[in-house]
Amino acid sequence: MFNKINSSILLMSLILVICLGSWVKAQANLSEESKVFINGIGPIRVGMTVNQATQAAGTKLVQTPSGGEENGCLYFQPQRQPKGVSFMVINNRIARIDIRENQRITTAKGAKIGDSETRIKSLYPRQIEVTPHKYVQNGHYLTFVPKDNVDKNYRLLFETDGTRVTRYRSGKLPEVEFVEGCL
Numbered sequence: 001m002f003n004k005i006n007s008s009i010l011l012m013s014l015i016l017v018i019c020l021g022s023w024v025k026a027q028a029n030l031s032e033e034s035k036v037f038i039n040g041i042g043p044i045r046v047g048m049t050v051n052q053a054t055q056a057a058g059t060k061l062v063q064t065p066s067g068g069e070e071n072g073c074l075y076f077q078p079q080r081q082p083k084g085v086s087f088m089v090i091n092n093r094i095a096r097i098d099i100r101e102n103q104r105i106t107t108a109k110g111a112k113i114g115d116s117e118t119r120i121k122s123l124y125p126r127q128i129e130v131t132p133h134k135y136v137q138n139g140h141y142l143t144f145v146p147k148d149n150v151d152k153n154y155r156l157l158f159e160t161d162g163t164r165v166t167r168y169r170s171g172k173l174p175e176v177e178f179v180e181g182c183l
Contacts, residue, residue: 028042028043028056028058029042029043029057029058029059030042030043030044030056030057030058030059030078030081030082030085031081031082032081032082032102032104032105034082034105035106035107035108036097036099036105036106036107036108036156036168036170037107037108037156037170038144038146038151038154038155038156038170038171039151039154039170039171039172040094040097040170041085041097041105041170042056042057043056043057043058044056044057044087044094044097045094046093046094046095046096046097046154046170046171046172047093047094047172048093048094049092049093049094050076050087050089050092050094053076053087053094057078059078059079059080059081060078060079061076061077061078061079061087062076062077062078062079063075063076064076064077064086066088066181066182067181067182067183068181068182068183069182071182072090072091073088073089073090073181073182074088074089074090074182075087075088075089075181075182076089082102082104082105083101083102084099084100084101084102084105085097085098085099085102085105086098086100088171088175088178088181088182090175094171095171095172095175095176096169096170096171096172096175096176096178097169097170097171098167098168098169098181099113099167099168099169100113100167101113101167107123107156107168107170109123109124110123111123111124111158111165111168112165113165113166113167113168114164114165115158115164115165116163116164116165117130117140117142117160117162117163117164117165120142120158120165121142124144124156127144127145127146127147128142128143128144128145129142129143129145130142130143131143133159133160133162134179135179136159136160136161136162136166137162138161138162139159139160139161139162139166140159140160140162141157141158141159141160142157142158142159142160142165143155143156143157143158143177144156144157144158153172153173154170154171154172154173154176155170155171155173155176155177156168156169156170157169157170157176157177
């Protein structure tokens with residue numbers, strides 16, 4: 001009887017390990033649950049090559065028109081999911097991540113499209129620089145400036161219509177601040 005119980009426990013433990021392994025692998029892939037950081041999203045980091053990012057994402061990244069191809073600035077997006085995520089690539093390395101039209105993807109602090117300017121400022125107290133939007137009347141750029149010296153070359157930048165976040169991006173300087181993307 002003792003061996004039967006041990007065998008059952010061993011079998012259940014093995015099943016649990018397999019299930020947890022599948023869950024961890026699913027969490028490691030790029031998805032709408034992936035969090036945006038100043039230097040990446042989910043398993044993808046600024047500085048990765050397109051091939052490295054594709055492997056990390058668990059989905060193929062496909063090139064989309066950028067308008068900056070002749071200058072070596074390209075955009076890629078996941079072939080399937082998540083929608084609204086794109087990657088600016090310069091010299092075959094990811095420089096920034098853009099989030100558009102997807103309110104489900106959030107930053108590590110929970111910021112997302114549709115949030116109020118007040119909420120963004122409360123999530124990142126005393127670290128948001130506010131500047132006027134170049135094209136949207138009454139709109140703003142809310143730029144998170146990290147305090148840690150190791151992160152000094154990265155930013156998280158929210159665009160607003162003057163009230164709510166309409167899109168945001170993260171990445172390295174100077175690319176994260178390019179208003180027109182690759183143009």
